[in-house]
Amino acid sequence: MNATARLGPLKPIDLAKLQALAADMPAQPPAAADFIRSMRDGDRY
Template sequence: MTSSMGIEGDGNGGLAEAKARLSAPIDRVVAGEAAVVTRRGREVARHSAMPGPKRPIDIATLRAVTAAMPLQPEGAATFVRAMWDDERY
């Protein structure tokens, strides 16, 4: 959802208004809305909330998943070199 930051006819907020009243648009962005700033009717910035913190990786689960994977028959350098030499590339 995009939020209006001003009173311009196109529904977007002007840069001067964003400078004058920055806390209200920031509060809406933190609440999950996107905010658009315009300069002379053209969109110049789009603000959205930062993603939440990443979950920590469970090392035991990671080891269990990788232990179940088969070993590759060749090293990465050999594999990439073969891809480069392949006719498709």
């Protein structure tokens, strides 16, 4: 058995609950690539 094996059938996703959860999450301001670049450039100089 590998680490990604499922133990049972997939469960249906409640779309309304998923949308409500996502609506409460704040948007990520900078893109990840821009954030990493700024950290790297800040350490460089």
